[in-house]
Amino acid sequence: MLIGTAIYALINSFILALMAMGFNLTFGISGVANFAYGAFYVMAAYGAWIFTHKAGLPYGVAVMLSIGLTTMGGALMYRFVLMRVRGQTLSEVIATFGMGLAILELFRYMGFVGFEYTLPNLVEGSVFFLGVYVDYQRLLIVAVGALMVVGLWLFTRFTSLGLAFRGIAQDERTALTFGMDPDRIATIAVAFGAGLAAIAAVVIVPLGTISPEEGYDVLIKALAVCIIGGLGSTGGVIAASFLIGFAERFTDAYIGSHWTMIVSLAAILLVLAVKPSGLFGHQKELEERI
Amino acid sequence: MKRFGGRLSLASVICVAVLGTGVMAWAAEPIVLGVPTSLGFLEGKESLRAVKMAVEEINATGGVMVGDEKRPFAVESLDIRDAAPGVPVPDALLGIEKIILEKKPAALLVGPFRSEALLAAMDLIAKHRVPMLGTIAMSPASEAKIKEKPAKYKYIFRLCLNAKYLVKYLAGSMAFIKERFGFDKVYILNQDVAWARKTAEITTQVYFDKAGWTVVGHEAFPTGTTDFSSALMKVRAKGAQVILPIFDMPQSGILVKQWNGMKVPAVMAGFISPLAGPGAWKTFDEKIGGAVNCNFEMGSAISSEKMEQSVEFLDAYEKRWGEPIQAGHGPAPSYESVYVLKEAIERAGSLAPDAVVEELEKTNRTGVMGQIHFDEGHQAVYDINPKTAAVAAVFQWTSDGGRTLVFPPELAAGEIQLPEGLKPAK
Numbered sequence: 199m200l201i202g203t204a205i206y207a208l209i210n211s212f213i214l215a216l217m218a219m220g221f222n223l224t225f226g227i228s229g230v231a232n233f234a235y236g237a238f239y240v241m242a243a244y245g246a247w248i249f250t251h252k253a254g255l256p257y258g259v260a261v262m263l264s265i266g267l268t269t270m271g272g273a274l275m276y277r278f279v280l281m282r283v284r285g286q287t288l289s290e291v292i293a294t295f296g297m298g299l300a301i302l303e304l305f306r307y308m309g310f311v312g313f314e315y316t317l318p319n320l321v322e323g324s325v326f327f328l329g330v331y332v333d334y335q336r337l338l339i340v341a342v343g344a345l346m347v348v349g350l351w352l353f354t355r356f357t358s359l360g361l362a363f364r365g366i367a368q369d370e371r372t373a374l375t376f377g378m379d380p381d382r383i384a385t386i387a388v389a390f391g392a393g394l395a396a397i398a399a400v401v402i403v404p405l406g407t408i409s410p411e412e413g414y415d416v417l418i419k420a421l422a423v424c425i426i427g428g429l430g431s432t433g434g435v436i437a438a439s440f441l442i443g444f445a446e447r448f449t450d451a452y453i454g455s456h457w458t459m460i461v462s463l464a465a466i467l468l469v470l471a472v473k474p475s476g477l478f479g480h481q482k483e484l485e486e487r488i
Numbered sequence: 489m490k491r492f493g494g495r496l497s498l499a500s501v502i503c504v505a506v507l508g509t510g511v512m513a514w515a516a517e518p519i520v521l522g523v524p525t526s527l528g529f530l531e532g533k534e535s536l537r538a539v540k541m542a543v544e545e546i547n548a549t550g551g552v553m554v555g556d557e558k559r560p561f562a563v564e565s566l567d568i569r570d571a572a573p574g575v576p577v578p579d580a581l582l583g584i585e586k587i588i589l590e591k592k593p594a595a596l597l598v599g600p601f602r603s604e605a606l607l608a609a610m611d612l613i614a615k616h617r618v619p620m621l622g623t624i625a626m627s628p629a630s631e632a633k634i635k636e637k638p639a640k641y642k643y644i645f646r647l648c649l650n651a652k653y654l655v656k657y658l659a660g661s662m663a664f665i666k667e668r669f670g671f672d673k674v675y676i677l678n679q680d681v682a683w684a685r686k687t688a689e690i691t692t693q694v695y696f697d698k699a700g701w702t703v704v705g706h707e708a709f710p711t712g713t714t715d716f717s718s719a720l721m722k723v724r725a726k727g728a729q730v731i732l733p734i735f736d737m738p739q740s741g742i743l744v745k746q747w748n749g750m751k752v753p754a755v756m757a758g759f760i761s762p763l764a765g766p767g768a769w770k771t772f773d774e775k776i777g778g779a780v781n782c783n784f785e786m787g788s789a790i791s792s793e794k795m796e797q798s799v800e801f802l803d804a805y806e807k808r809w810g811e812p813i814q815a816g817h818g819p820a821p822s823y824e825s826v827y828v829l830k831e832a833i834e835r836a837g838s839l840a841p842d843a844v845v846e847e848l849e850k851t852n853r854t855g856v857m858g859q860i861h862f863d864e865g866h867q868a869v870y871d872i873n874p875k876t877a878a879v880a881a882v883f884q885w886t887s888d889g890g891r892t893l894v895f896p897p898e899l900a901a902g903e904i905q906l907p908e909g910l911k912p913a914k
Contacts, residue, residue: 199725206717311528312736313762314771314814322773324749330721333749406714407739412575415712450718455709456680 202330203451209336211443212343217416218423218435219346220394226430227367230280230385232272234298235395236417241270241301242396243408247315257318261271265396272392274365276385283385300415302410304468315408317400335404342401346394347436363387367430422462426469428479437477454475497728505625518562519552519839521826522593524584526571526601530738531761531815535598535623535822541808542826552830555837557582558662561826564591580605581612584610588616594839596620597825598818601736603627603682614640616779617841619848621825623648624818626683626784631865638864642845645859645866647821649784649880651687653870654759657782657880658687658732659695661757661895665730665904670914672701675728677719677735680708685736687759691732704728709735716743720752729913733758736817741772753910756780757804764816765789769889777825777887778907780894784877787812787820787856791892792899794813795874801856821868821878824855872896 221235234237242264249260274463283289324333354360365373366383374380395416406412422442427434442462450458467475513668515813521543524538526532543561546552551560568583569575587593596613597620600606606625610633613620620643623631628650632640649657665671674696678684685708696703704726707719723731731754733743741762747754757780762768764783768776783790789812803824808811813819832847833839853860858874871877873896882895884904894903906912 199721202721203718206715206721210715306528306884309528309533311738312530313741314736314767316771318773324751331750409712409738411712447718450715451722455707455713455719459710 199451201328203447205328205330205332207444207447209332209340209446211440212340214242214419214443215422215436216339216343216394216398216402217425219350219432220391220398220440221417221420222424222427222430222432222435223350224387224391225424226432227363227387228276230276230284230384230388231294231384231429232391233291233295233417234275234301235294235391235420236415237298237301238268238272238392239395239399239416240305240408240410240413241271241411242399243312243403244305244315245396246317246400246403247408250317253277265400266394268396269389269393273385273389275392276388280384280388281381286318298413302413306405306410311409313407315407317403317408319391319404320401330389335401339401339405340457342397346397347432350432359386367400419462422466425466425476428476431452431476431478434476434478441477516551516560518560519554519833520591520593521561522564522587522591522596523563523565523598524568524587524596524600524616525565525598526569527565528569529571529601531624531736531818532567532571532598532601533814534815535818537809538805538813538819538823539563539597539826541805542823544808546826546830549567553834554839561830564593568600568605570605577602577608578604581609584609585612585616588612588618593618594833595829595844597829598623600625603629607633610644612771613643617643619643619829619841619844620645621829621848622646623821623825626651626654627686628652628865628867629682631867633861634865642849642866643841645848645862645868647860647868647878648817648824649878650869651683651690652782652866653880654782655686655690655694656870657882657895658691658758659827661698661728661780661782661882661904662691662695662701662732662839663699664895665755665757666699666701668904669729669755669906669912669914671729672913673704673726673728674701674730674732675704675719675723675754676706676725676732677716678706678708678733679735679737679740680710681736684708684736687734688732711737713737714739714742715876716746716751720746720750723754724750724752728754730754731756731758733760735759736761740761741768741776744776744779745772747779747878748777751909755904755906755910757904759784759816761816763885765814766812766815766891770884772795774889776884776885777889778905780884780904781816782880782882783816784880785817785820785857786874786881786899787823788818789816790881790883790893792893793901794899795856795858795879797854797856799838813880820856824853824857824860827855828853828860873898 224232245264246260249255249256249263279293319335321334321338324331342394354364362378370380423438427438445461446458547560551558566583566587568580570580570895580596601624603625676688678688718744740760747756759782763781787798787801791802828851833842835847836843857878860868860878863869869877883891894900
């Protein structure tokens, strides 16, 4: 039971890391807290479902198309909505939150609610491991999660675009003097974030169903991970994912399922009270801000 | 003068024609049926379709005889969203009052999903004196209120199964499993909503505790949960032989998929709404073989060859809407509710609420779900013989994607089979 819970907690941690990575990337580079993030996640899942079931496309093609279109959706949102309010934090939050609400409620209005909205596993079967059965889809999530972490690390260190991302993230004005276009980089960052949400959706959704509520749930989880880890910190996202992932599964196993949802929210409150910048965040401390 | 007279004649003809048309239109004034429910959910959507289908059938025969004139039915629906997580009960009540005040319905059909919303709406319905034939919400608490104050709450009826009758069916299935396989250890998993909590509680009290079962664990999951792995590990660790699931949320089908993936050595037998219809096999990647599920009413996504009307209803629905019923709760009683109301109005000879209610209480109709009559709490009586009461249906998913009716015994087409790898205890 203990080992089984630990294995599923590890998987849950990778699920959370995948869910939060795109949100964190966007915020870390462009400074935009994309509150439409959960909506992009759900949009990608519905997209794959629609392309498969309504357009009759092969599942692999539907998934790639959905990821591509969601990424494009992120870029368009920045170009036509966020660029106009760039730098006004409250306006950015309201604009992205409004966009997210509009997308999610549009799906609900169009009747996309029901158990039939789910995606098939990308890999079938399960393996007996340390006394517990684990299905291959969950192992795929771990693999994709690990790949994304390593991939992002390599991307931001060994490619010119990745280095530009880091440059903008470190000091936008100085980066500007080196010829980097902050709006171009921010557009790509928001698009990348949306794309990562889409990748997370197509590997995680086969474990559940697609519903507009899932968008709100994913946003809350991504926020919880990023706030606890420290907004913009990749190491923080990984650490916080493991912290919440293990806390959720062990609460579920040893206290009760109905307490699980409270864990993330309680963790946010606790971290905000003790260390407002998050575990690995670099936000200024209160005395510095004053 | 002649010219003026001609014009007068023409005007007279037009007036007579217009008045005549008006009189004819008045003569055919439709009887409005209000359907306030959660239309975004499968059960709500298909229940509304079933109501519309019954209305079309009745209107095709000329309508409803009210006194000495025939009038058609008309349906007005409103999405009150009470089944969606986070929607407060007062919002659902606003929707119900809106449809009553704006559409002036002669009766309300289907109604709220959540018993919490139905209980709160009872005062509203009593105030406006609109008969309501509910077909989704299941808590017996509404019957208790009707029995306590019959003069006030007499307008509310229920045609679907309630939690007490569901317990009877679940207990019947469990008794069958115990007798056939010798299993006596159960783990209860239910959604954390009123009807499911009550069903789990009553089943434990009136059956498991008295029939020699050991409830080795019991967990409630918030609506929207999609990961049941911890609970399934506990099922294995505690040696449960049977899992009793009680869920009506769309995500609950995932529980069976996980049960299959984790190869949990226990029979899954209970109620999971997404498993009810034929489409579940494909939706859940053909991983639900062996699961035993209770559809709340015969005709709601399942039929019996021994009940011809249930077969005809499912065929007619598929022909009318181009796809089969997938909801195991709602469509059949919603369809029947229109006919029950029609017959009551015709017997009353009026649309006066009190007269209609008086006749609804005398209902004695054989239809899709079997024989329908109401008890003193205005609940349709359910049992296992369709000739004397309405019936539900327990079936098992087979490994090739078929569904075998296993309970009630009078209608069974086969017996419960253990999933692969699971051995009987006796």
